[in-house]
Amino acid sequence: MEVSSVQRLCLHLISAAFQRCRVSEDLCRLSVVLKRSSDSDPSTVRISNILGILHCAPIELAYDVRAHKHADVALISSTFMKFCHEVIRFFQKILVLKIPVSSTFDSDDVDGFCFEISEEGGVPGSQYRKVFLANECNPVPFSASNVERLKSGLEDYVMKHGNSLHRKCDSCFPNWEHLKVGSGRACCAESHRSAGLQMEVVIIVSEISETSPCFRSSSAETEVLYFKDFSPCPITQSSLTALTNIDWKSYGLVLKSIAVQGGYTALEWENLPPNIHIDMVLHCYHKQYQFTPPGQKTRSNRNLIKKAAKLALEDLKEKHAGAFLSAHALKICSYAPDLARTIAGLILSSNDSEFQEECFSILGLQSQNIINEIVEDSIQQKIISVIQMNDGKPLRSKEAASSFLFEDERLQEPNIQEEEYDAGELVFSSLDF
């Protein structure tokens, strides 16, 4: 057996164990133990797959590769450590799904699952043990939906720097406000061929201070985590196409390139500020298992990803006004100071103090101590707020028509006597005509 296929098989076994946990709809415990036999071939290891229900006795499945050619056992060659890293990485990723898992390991009471590598008959203390804590700082209720879990899982992933830490990094994330989270879910219609296909996308934008020790200068890259049916897997071509075709510009993002290398998918952005980092996860699964030939799913996948990603971006935009403005909106915002200055100039250059006071009152400013800058700033802020609010929304024709001034020609030229002139609003009654 080749190394890579062995690795794939191992990961598949682990994944299968997770699926068993998940479908059991109960808290499970999970541990994967790699034992390296000291006798015979030193490169031979056994994988024990232990699955048990809490409070029940564990069921141990352990096979020796030489004696039984069983599918639960794989032969590992000398790229042992590399494989371990793969498994660790696998665990780090699968935690993002936040499959409900809890376990007690021997004498340790840990909430999570455990990956253990040990050598039989080896020097005591030479065991390698990595424990993955599931619900440490960001618990989700057992009844939470998949997308809620995904959101929470990605938050943990980000705050624990790719789940390489046991708890969130306090120097980078002293509080939750540094994360901007958006999620979107799309599914195929009931009548569709691929009915039951769900696509969930979560996008997190994090801000890391440049003074933080973990600051990476290569943060213009986004790793895209891809899950299919609750298991990490390499991204599909249709998903890549979908990601390329998303209108990132409407959200102020410019996609430079997408690269896939050895199971790692990265999106590279242009002009992203150095302290901003984007993380993304896509999860495609069936509500109920059904077999569909691979080709048929492609188009549904692509459309679903686009839809779900768009929903996630809209979610971000709505929650964080002003943060994801399209390039167009930013351009318009750059004109806001001039426009504000002009309007302020109109008001301040008037000789009519009543008119000025009315304007200040509309703006919500106190008429005492008014200086030009205050008026300009106030108007500018309001203009920017309108631009942000309307970014991406089509202009409704009703709104446009309603602002038509001076509608009726008869309202135009009343003969106003100089002394009776009132700068306030003119009121007409039907008797005037």
Next chain:
Amino acid sequence: MLKWKQSKKMEGNRRRSHLERHDLLRKIKEFCKSILKDITERRSLSISINQFRNYCKNLDAHCSCSYDFPQGQEILTLEKQCHARRIEQSIVDQAINDICILLQCSRHNINVVSAGKGMVMGWLRFLESGAKFDCINSPNDAHPIPTFVEKVKDIVSTANYILVVEKESVFHRLANDQYCTRNRCIVITGRGYPDISTRRFLRLLIEKLRLPTFCLVDCDPYGFDILTTYRFGSMQMAYDAKFLRIPEMHWLGAFPSDFEKYGLPKNCRLKLTVEDTRKTEAMLHRCYLQREVPHWRSELELMLQSGVKFEIEAFCACSFSFLSEKYIPSKIQEFERLAV
């Protein structure tokens, strides 16, 4: 508190200078307040500007072109209008026009005037901001047309008609020939396409003096366009057309038929260029021609069919004073004969 002007409808249609200053100020203030309310209440900024049109190219059905009413609206929004453009004359012009439409006034009401380029001579006297312009003493001396037409007062004239000529060269030709000495008239030139001051001044003279007005242009598409600009107004200033047009204007010449009639030398006849032809064909589609001046339209069609054009100077090819001694007087006599 508010009183209506009884004669508002009648006067208002002829001249905008009665627009009160505080009326405009009021509108500006209301506009400003409405913008502030929009942005404070977080409504998208949008302004609706009436679109005016002198003519359309739709000859089949009855069109709705009118000098009084807009043909549609353009909506300006913050989101739509924002692409960086160099500040050019045309952009500024459009912005000023939009403001005039919004405030329903003319350019001079908001103190936007350009230096006029028109000239006048003849049997006319008037005051402009106190300064006396006496052309009567020297009727063949050219005077510039005043820029601030609303400041023109005390117009006195003994002229029998007003002659508008397209080109400055023709104007000087007539001055040299002492045309105004022999003919009691006022001669005006816009020196090409007439500017707003020229058109307003002409309009003022006609209102005050009630004189017949004749227009002398080259027999080519541009001459015809200038003629229609005087008579119907320009598309660019369509919103102000009802105050700038001169519905009483007559087309004196030159007509395509004049070439043969007056035996002009053949070398003065030029072929219409491709652009000339295109322009003529486009002009033939203007709805007001068919509706109001079908005889002008026929002459234009003749021009297109013959495929030739000529300038007024062709009349001077035989003799310099042919234009001022023969052509113009005979044309005017023809008009007077027909009028009787």
